[in-house]
Each structure stands twice: as C-alpha cells, then as structure tokens.
Amino acid sequence: QEQPVDPYTQSNANAGASPVTGATLLEAFHGKAGLDRVVDDFVDRITTDPRIADVFKSHDIVRLRRTLKEQFCYLLNGGCDYTGREMTSVHKDLGVTTAEFNFLVEDLQAAMDREQVPFAAQNRLLALLAPMKRPIVTR
Numbered sequence: 001q002e003q004p005v006d007p008y009t010q011s012n013a014n015a016g017a018s019p020v021t022g023a024t025l026l027e028a029f030h031g032k033a034g035l036d037r038v039v040d041d042f043v044d045r046i047t048t049d050p051r052i053a054d055v056f057k058s059h060d061i062v063r064l065r066r067t068l069k070e071q072f073c074y075l076l077n078g079g080c081d082y083t084g085r086e087m088t089s090v091h092k093d094l095g096v097t098t099a100e101f102n103f104l105v106e107d108l109q110a111a112m113d114r115e116q117v118p119f120a121a122q123n124r125l126l127a128l129l130a131p132m133k134r135p136i137v138t139r
C-alpha cells in the first residue's frame with residue numbers, strides 16, 4: 001500500500017536530530033506501544049485538521065505513519081532505525097508556513113495528552129522537533 005519513492009541514502013542522520021539517552025523518556029510515552037499510539041493519533045489528527053489537512057492530500061499517509069513511528073522511536077532511543085528521507089528535501093516543495101508548523105505541533109500535543117504523556121516528557125519531544133522548523137518551513 002506504500003508508494004515507491006525516488007532512491008535516497010538511508011541513514012539515521014536523516015531523522016533531523018540526535019536521540020536522547022536512557023529509557024526514561026520512552027517509558028513516559030508508555031513504551032513503544034504507547035509511542036505508536038501517539039503517532040497513529042497524531043497522523044489521524046493532522047490529516048483531518050481543517051487547518052492543515054489539505055497539505056497532506058495526495059501524499060502517502062501509509063509511508064508517513066511508518067516513517068514517523070521510526071523517527072520518533074529513534075529520537076526517544078527506542079532502538080529503531082529511521083529509514084525515511086531527510087527533512088529539508090521531503091518538505092521543500094510543500095510551502096509549509098510557520099502557522100501550519102504550529103498547528104501540527106498542537107495536534108501532536110493533543111495526541112500526547114490523549115496518551116497521558118506527562119507534560120515534561122511532552123516538552124522533551126517537542127524540544128527535539130523544534131530545530132526542524134527551519135528545514136521544514138519554507139514560507
């Protein structure tokens with residue numbers, strides 16, 4: 001059900017940030033199963049959020065769900081490798097605005113709230129993602 005993409009070099013360096021150390025943060029997300037629930041709910045939210053859903057239309061949401069799970073698991077030191085593409089190239093033609101970036105963050109916060117991830121742990125993940133704003137936002 002995933003669509004093919006142009007060839008690229010797979011590397012954890014494509015994940016856009018370095019992972020945390022230790023198991024504490026992943027535990028706060030209720031392990032890999034909890035983290036996968038967060039990503040599933042996050043993807044459901046961003047693809048239906050009327051403020052940003054149009055950006056995701058006609059894109060491969062099966063692949064997005066898989067690669068986001070890998071990326072977040074890698075960043076939370078869950079023992080996954082990120083096999084997706086690098087943040088700059090994947091977002092470069094999407095015309096993402098700062099407002100849209102912030103709406104997506106709100107949807108992630110809602111997904112973490114639903115999983116009852118403690119606030120401090122939520123902020124640790126958001127801090128890892130914050131520097132990705134520069135490569136992702138292009139207008």
Ligand code: HEM
Nearest residue numbers: 052055056059060067068084085090096100101104129132
């Ligand atoms: C820190 C924030 C973000 C992260 C961590 C992130 C992560 C990712 C990842 C892992 C992929 C898939 C890479 C691959 O297919 O190899 C992706 C694709 C995509 N992202 Fe983001 N993203 C972020 C922000 C955004 C925002 C704000 C938007 C738009 C509102 C957006 C729209 C998209 C779209 C439409 C795709 C599919 C592109 C394609 O299939 O060619 N992303 N993103």
